[in-house]
Amino acid sequence: MYLLRMAGLAAVLVVSLLFAVFVGDQGPWYFAWVVGTIMIILISGAGAILLDAQQEGKIGSSSETEL
Amino acid sequence: MDMINPTVVDLSRFQFALTALYHFMFVPLTLGLTFMLAAMETVYVVTGRKIYKDMAMFWGKLFGINFALGVATGITMEFEFGTNWSMYSRFFGDMFGTPLAIEGLMAFFMESTFVGLMFFGWDRLSKQGHLAVTYLVALGSNLSALWILIANAGMNVPHGSHFDPETMRLQFDGFVKLIFSPDAQAKFVHTSVAGYISAALLVMGVSAFYLLRGQHRQFAARSFRMAALFGIISTVAVITLGDVLGREDYMEQPTKIAAIEGLWHTSKPPYEPWILAALPDDAKQENHFEIGVPFVLTPLIAHDFNTPIIGMHELEDAAGPRIESGITAVAALHRYQETHQQADLDLFKAHEADLGFGFLATRHAPNQDVAAIPAENLQSVIAQTKPDILPNVFVTFWSFRLMVFLALYFFALFAISAYLSLKNKLERNTLILKACMWSIPLPILATEFGWITAEAGRQPWTVFNILPTFMSASSHSTSYMVFSLAGFALLYSIFIAAELYLMFKFARLGPDSHDTAHGTEDYTAQYAVAGTSHASGH
Numbered sequence: 393m394y395l396l397r398m399a400g401l402a403a404v405l406v407v408s409l410l411f412a413v414f415v416g417d418q419g420p421w422y423f424a425w426v427v428g429t430i431m432i433i434l435i436s437g438a439g440a441i442l443l444d445a446q447q448e449g450k451i452g453s454s455s456e457t458e459l
Numbered sequence: 460m461d462m463i464n465p466t467v468v469d470l471s472r473f474q475f476a477l478t479a480l481y482h483f484m485f486v487p488l489t490l491g492l493t494f495m496l497a498a499m500e501t502v503y504v505v506t507g508r509k510i511y512k513d514m515a516m517f518w519g520k521l522f523g524i525n526f527a528l529g530v531a532t533g534i535t536m537e538f539e540f541g542t543n544w545s546m547y548s549r550f551f552g553d554m555f556g557t558p559l560a561i562e563g564l565m566a567f568f569m570e571s572t573f574v575g576l577m578f579f580g581w582d583r584l585s586k587q588g589h590l591a592v593t594y595l596v597a598l599g600s601n602l603s604a605l606w607i608l609i610a611n612a613g614m615n616v617p618h619g620s621h622f623d624p625e626t627m628r629l630q631f632d633g634f635v636k637l638i639f640s641p642d643a644q645a646k647f648v649h650t651s652v653a654g655y656i657s658a659a660l661l662v663m664g665v666s667a668f669y670l671l672r673g674q675h676r677q678f679a680a681r682s683f684r685m686a687a688l689f690g691i692i693s694t695v696a697v698i699t700l701g702d703v704l705g706r707e708d709y710m711e712q713p714t715k716i717a718a719i720e721g722l723w724h725t726s727k728p729p730y731e732p733w734i735l736a737a738l739p740d741d742a743k744q745e746n747h748f749e750i751g752v753p754f755v756l757t758p759l760i761a762h763d764f765n766t767p768i769i770g771m772h773e774l775e776d777a778a779g780p781r782i783e784s785g786i787t788a789v790a791a792l793h794r795y796q797e798t799h800q801q802a803d804l805d806l807f808k809a810h811e812a813d814l815g816f817g818f819l820a821t822r823h824a825p826n827q828d829v830a831a832i833p834a835e836n837l838q839s840v841i842a843q844t845k846p847d848i849l850p851n852v853f854v855t856f857w858s859f860r861l862m863v864f865l866a867l868y869f870f871a872l873f874a875i876s877a878y879l880s881l882k883n884k885l886e887r888n889t890l891i892l893k894a895c896m897w898s899i900p901l902p903i904l905a906t907e908f909g910w911i912t913a914e915a916g917r918q919p920w921t922v923f924n925i926l927p928t929f930m931s932a933s934s935h936s937t938s939y940m941v942f943s944l945a946g947f948a949l950l951y952s953i954f955i956a957a958e959l960y961l962m963f964k965f966a967r968l969g970p971d972s973h974d975t976a977h978g979t980e981d982y983t984a985q986y987a988v989a990g991t992s993h994a995s996g997h
Contacts, residue, residue: 419638419644420644421641421647421700422639422644424648425648425651428696429494432498432688432689432693433498435689435692436498436685436686436688437501439684439688439880440684442684442881443680443681459883
């Protein structure tokens with residue numbers, strides 16, 4: 393099962409690399425859109441998690457009373 | 460061929476502009492909200508906190524309203540190509556129909572299938588399964604835009620096609636060339652990311668409304684922060700891609716760039732100012748006043764300091780020989796259609812590159828037949844045709860500027876909002892919250908100005924330098940066009956009213972009243988992990 397999962401992940405990695413090489417070469421702005429959209433989602437999500445951490449007092453001095 | 464009725468052409472243009480602009484009030488939100496929902500749901504799946512599920516469900520409801528009306532207004536446009544633009548469809552259908560068919564069969568079906576699962580699958584799918592579905596909806600809606608924009612890019616720079624004198628149509632011979640054309644790439648990313656901005660400002664604006672009222676504070680603070688970060692990066696991207704598109708237009712459509720910049724005479728680098736404001740006069744072919752920023756135009760357009768940007772007067776002069784050559788091409792083509800003589804075909808081939816300019820001269824020719832132009836009137840017809848190569852400068856110039864000024868405003872608003880949100884100082888800055896709330900419609904307006912710039916700037920062509928707009932319309936009666944235009948205006952206005960009513964209604968209701976069991980309880984004690992005692996009631 394473990395080997396099967398590793399093989400599946402390796403296949404995804406190979407396909408992703410081939411996709412990146414082909415689209416990056418033929419359509420650099422399409423590639424930028426794919427990478428950029430993922431980045432926008434991750435940064436936006438990280439912002440929300442940061443707010444949770446701020447309110448729990450793990451980061452900074454902010455509290456849940458002030459937003 | 461029927462004589463071209465300019466009133467019918469103008470009404471057809473007005474009808475298409477009206478339906479396209481109405482349709483594009485819905486599209487940007489669909490493109491952006493889907494990825495915002497994906498971002499919210501990703502945080503839900505990663506953290507397990509119920510508040511993010513509620514966010515995805517609530518904003519998903521607003522997305523659903525918008526999606527339904529967007530689909531309803533979009534479908535009619537595809538039929539419009541056949542009913543009102545039949546000459547265009549015949550000439551360019553091979554090129555245009557392929558991406559549109561793929562859009563319908565692949566992207567729209569994918570989007571529509573998964574959108575049902577997204578709305579009704581919360582209790583039927585695993586967390587990860589539902590997240591995958593949300594991503595597929597986002598991908599499907601953006602792929603839908605991709606194929607439409609590939610088709611539109613073909614109208615601007617028809618990569619992967621050649622004119623066939625036997626069928627009198629553009630034949631499609633380069634699928635990969637069309638898909639990967641620089642114009643298609645830049646246009647897609649620019650439009651898609653503009654949608655992200657529209658969605659981000661909707662979420663920010665409605666969240667600001669809640670924060671101003673002290674309602675749903677935890678829900679609104681999270682939505683606001685995610686939207687502010689989503690928006691600021693998207694604004695940087697949209698400005699970058701706007702520059703790429705401008706560069707493409709500079710290379711491929713110099714008349715559009717000259718009109719956008721209100722540049723009547725070739726620029727003098729490096730001093731040439733970028734005109735901030737002016738009153739372009741299309742009739743007199745001059746600007747009545749200009750306020751500009753020196754040394755900006757050349758690097759902005761040419762990406763260097765030394766290249767002169769060709770002005771509209773010089774472009775008109777350069778079109779003269781092309782119009783003459785095009786008249787020869789059209790006349791030879793008509794003769795070849797009747798006689799099939801090799802000499803006519805050879806003559807046509809020698810002037811084929813200027814065919815569109817010959818078509819453009821048609822409306823100044825006797826009985827709209829360039830072959831009937833007497834030799835002594837040829838120069839007069841060429842002189843009459845020259846100004847026709849230019850778009851409406853006033854419209855192109857100002858629609859571009861309004862779009863750009865709005866983009867710069869969004870950049871400032873998102874930057875300040877993101878900063879205040881990250882510092883947890885939102886609620887004490889009511890001015891910014893009010894600005895966010897009142898700015899909700901502005902990105903949609905900016906997108907509309909963007910489309911006006913792109914489409915008005917491409918005139919007088921439907922297929923740039925090949926097929927003039929006045930030759931593309933169907934030969935309907937004026938009364939038919941007036942009747943159908945009134946019908947569309949009425950129907951689409953009802954759609955807009957329905958959208959606004961539903962959006963306002965559900966935004967005012969907020970997340971608690973209809974999506975969660977919290978009632979008056981807010982999230983302060985929670986944003987707890989789903990499955991704990993607090994969240995288990997949901």
